[in-house]
Amino acid sequence: MRTTYPDFLAICTEQKVASFLSCAALGRETNDATFFFEADKNHCRWNCTFIFRTGVSDGNIEWRKYEIESTKNSAPKKTITSSSVYGNAYHDWSPKYATDSIFQSGGIKIFHSANETSPWIMVDLKDVTTVIYLRIYVRMDGLGERFHDVAVEVANSSSYIQRGFYKGPAMTQEVVEILCDDPTNARYVRLRIIHGSRNVLNIAELEIYTK
Structure with a gap:
């Protein structure tokens, strides 16, 4: 930790x-x-x-x-999935690296999706929780502009609704904070690029602040 x-x-x-x-x-x-x-x-x-x-x-x-008042970062040690992993190389770019509390300065041991229309990463918080804001550490060795048009989508079952948005594009090494609409109560929290046709989602670290 x-x-x-x-x-x-x-x-x-x-x-x-x-x-x-x-x-x-x-x-x-x-x-x-x-x-x-x-x-x-x-x-x-x-x-x-x-x-x-x-x-x-x-x-x-x-x-x-x-x-904004919150209690803790609830993302670590939770189940995390993604739409894809670049080259299926989970050893280098698994979504689990996004919530391991390790701030990587390079391009491996981070989350790296494949090139697709709408890549996403999702955290299962296990219980319905009040989500306040997300803090995202953009890739630190370059290509920060890949983080753009990102929606915060939440669900308690299978139907997602958007509760936050970041237009971007971000800069390399930027730390992006996305405030969720109030109230946002959810078990599943997903970040998804929603505009463009050839997108790659890179995240060095993801924190989800809750009450």
Whole structure:
């Protein structure tokens, strides 16, 4: 299990606001799971793009970080399946690597689908759970733009409905947060590319934050 949390480089919109509540409202308008507030100056940072880094300050040390309330990341140790695996090489690109809590910097031991119209990856949470947001670590060695037009789809049986969406395209090493519609109560959580005809889904790590 992870013992230290990865560092992010955050690139955000910044503005002076009237209060903390005003900052929170800006975050809600852009469906942010995370925003920053500096109380001394009433400055707000929201609509952030997060880039995975190690050993680099994200420039937000003097800011207080706020996240949508959740209890835990429920993805680890759950059953995970996918529409395909590139070359059927499960040793290198199995969907299980997306929830192993290991942040791979290369192109193996990550999830890598085949080239298809609408690739997906699905986590079975075992029980119906309130899903708050998803945090996705995009492939870190290149080809981050493959992560685009991704829907968060959920189900309790076999019928999926969309409860979140990320347009993209993402950047290499980006950390994407997708806030789910409220309320989202589900057992099965699926990420699926829903636009385009030749798509590959790459995920270095997937976290599902729940209550």
